[in-house]
Amino acid sequence: MSTDISNPLKPALTFEQQIERLKTIHNLTIMHEDSALKILEKVNYYRLSAYGIGLKKDANSEEYRDDITLEHIFRLYCFDSEFRNDIIHIVEQLEVQLRTQISYCLSIKYGPEGYVDVRNFNDKKNRNGKSVHGTIMDSFKNEVKHCKNLPFVNHHQDVYDGHFPIWAAVELMTFGNITSIFDIMKSEDQKSISSFYATSPNHLKSWMLALVEIRNICAHYNRLYNMPLKQTPFLYKENLKYRSKQNKVFPVFLVIKRMLHSNEQWESFLRDIVKTISKYQDIVILSFIGFPPDWKNILQAPTSFE
Template structure:
């Protein structure tokens, strides 16, 4: 979107707007004091107004309101709900995002490594540029264009990219190229590998069929993007659901809630030590906020800790 002299441009088309129409949104902006008064009118208990002001000056009213969905009926809060309890739920969500980003990083780097090792040893350093080694040659060519854009956008930020441009005329061996891939690109790349290559990577390192790895990495792209952009995890329904085996489905948890995403991570983290560390840290966060947080709203069953470590 671009603006110019009272006009809004969407996708190249101009929408003429008078200055009056720009200020005619049905919900007027509110000062921090007015926001607090509105929350009081909606039956939210404000125990400490200075604390509420401090929070609302650093976390927007709109962002915070997403964490109140389970605490109210319509616009009115349930009896006894306090501002501090809403903020505690927000803090739980923030710490949970941070914890998940760390473990997703482990998954992403391991998958980069497995793909690079397999492709290099089977097809050579630059074999990944050959469309005949992929299921859909056209999709592969589109992927290479996306890679070139990524290189162009990051060449001034990453020393190793400039190194390959200057010394090797812009030729990136697969072990360097995967370091440029985003998790989304990594997901696309793996999905387009021939089935025998998918099997070699999935069964060789992860010890489960490739169709699960394709689905799970795709799901983790969604989760990673939500976490990286500070999106809400609490009380969220996910539209991308990971593929689950019949045995996993028998456990009975909802596949469109966060716990399913966390559950599949236990198959993607090959280090038992790292997985125990993650699960213990997760347990600590839940224990810290147990009085305010309803873990069923993120899909956690009562015996979630035992399930993750079984």
């Protein structure tokens, strides 16, 4: 098999060569080479370099500003890791709650296995012209096979001939599929669920899509700091000013706050976020996560549900 490519890959560099390149080519200050070596042994520079976006010279995009050190970039990586860890826990709580709300609505109205009947949904088509409901069901069947060793899956296979009630089925569905189920639910069913969050179906759908994106970023330890997001959650009038040209994470915080009705879960989460940002306040650029200067006051203020 030919390995010829139009642009040859860069040669591999030893850690020592990486340090030399960072100093000479990229103008990155290395305070202590021993500690730099330990950093590069922990986190490869390809991952670290993403945290250098926005820290280069205006006149030369290859060179870092004179005040930027490898330790600075590594601490941004550490901040992002802790920031994501704070967020994943609260998103997990909302995800579990959404699974509960959707399974309860469908089971009470259509019965334990009503979710398998496309007539209980709006039969939308995806971009490929295939039924969204059918795609969700195919994905669910694949998850059943993939998770065949789980005790509750074994139980339903052995005792119920492979039939799963919706409250068990949702535990095998991806958060993306849960969002797709909500999208194809009948209007009155969507309203029933969105009323729990004091919002409209359209708002809730956009919030779920945003949470799915954040959840996937956090679960796969991808970068969230200074990362433009694809999903733009709908915001209410009083919060529209917090949107930016590049969609960053702050609007999702406003959504989480509203979905939790500013309860004790939200207060606990906010304490964790304040602690994490305070720990790294000397290096974190708030605008890179979409946070306005008065973000604490905004997130601590009571939520209006008018």
